[in-house]
Amino acid sequence: MxxxxxxxxxxxxxxxKFENVAFNRTAVASNVCGSPPEDYCMQTGSTRSCHYCDASDPDLHHNASLLTDFHRSEENTWWQSQSMYYGIQHPNSVNLTLHLGKAFEITYIRLKFYTSRPESFAIYKRTEQDGPWLPYQYYSASCKKTYGKDSKGYIRPGDDERTALCTDEFSDISPLTGGNVAFSTLEGRPSAYNFDQSVVLQEWVTATDLLISLNRLNTFGDEFFKDAKVLRSYFYAISDFSVGGRCKCNGxxxxxxxxxxxxxxxxxxxxxxxxxxxxxxxxxxxxxxxxxxxxxxxxxxxxxxxxxxxxxxx
Ligand SMILES: [Ca+2]
Incomplete structure (x- = not known):
């Protein structure tokens, strides 16, 4: 210390101390699989393996508590949404909210997906409790169409450095499992080297709440035929939600x-x-x-x- x-x-x-701020805090999910209990199938290239999600069964649930539990690589636990069979797809979104209870200074936000990464999702934050949700970062294979942002945008010295950018680099359907997305709050922001003096960036890294809005699933296009087995193979699933940061005390x-x-x-x-x-x-x-x-x-x-x-x- x-x-x-x-x-x-x-x-x-x-x-x-620097810590995983999400650990042992429970994120709130606007949707979870298994009520009613449902079959789901994994996209694993040429074959499909099917399983069962039941929100009320301790062995078969995929509730939001599994986003931020202790994570051992040999024993994956994950949160999972209902599948496309139940209408989960753009324009319907699924939101994950993490309430921190006070201001923290956030260094990074990392999501490890159990399935393919989404075609479009966005990270928002609140700078103060009950304040407005402010965009932090957009991830999309269709930045312009979905969020009205340029996928090659960057921040020049003199620009407002509290601007959320969009990137298309982490939105492919491949890998089908285990893809990571990490957002570094200061990366690409010119005043980061002078953080001590930058009131704007000190505010930019400050968050009391975080919101992940999952906006569009990646698909191979085969959902078009509305086959139940196919629809049950598209859903959001995240095995770990980590947030690196410190409790904010202004030094x-x-x-x-x-x-x-x-x-x-x-x-x-x-x-x-x-x-x-x-x-x-x-x-x-x-x-x-x-x-x-x-x-x-x-x-x-x-x-x-x-x-x-x-x-x-x-
Ligand atoms: Ca987990």
């Missing part, structure tokens, strides 16, 4: 804990207060609050104690 004071007792920038805390009101709060140091240490303590208002940077802890100062060596904390 990172300390907020050095060996001499001087304030230093500190932050909570003024080294850990977060469960607060009185439920939900996480920062254990604020440097005479800061607030869920994210985003304000100075009322008795430490001698200069405006500032986020800690690589150069300075920017601790809050007391008007009475500023000249003294080490003020007694109140």
């Amino acid at each position: 990172d300390s907020c004071y050095d060996d001499e007792g001087n304030p230093s920038t500190c932050m909570p 003024h805390a080294s850990e977060c804990f469960e607060g009185d009101r439920g939900g996480l709060v920062c254990a604020c140091e440097h005479h800061t207060v607030g869920d994210d240490c985003q304000r100075c303590h009322p008795f430490y208002q001698d200069r405006p609050w500032s986020r800690a940077s690589g150069d300075s802890a920017n601790e809050c100062l007391s008007e009475y104690l500023a000249s003294g060596p080490l003020g007694t904390a109140c």
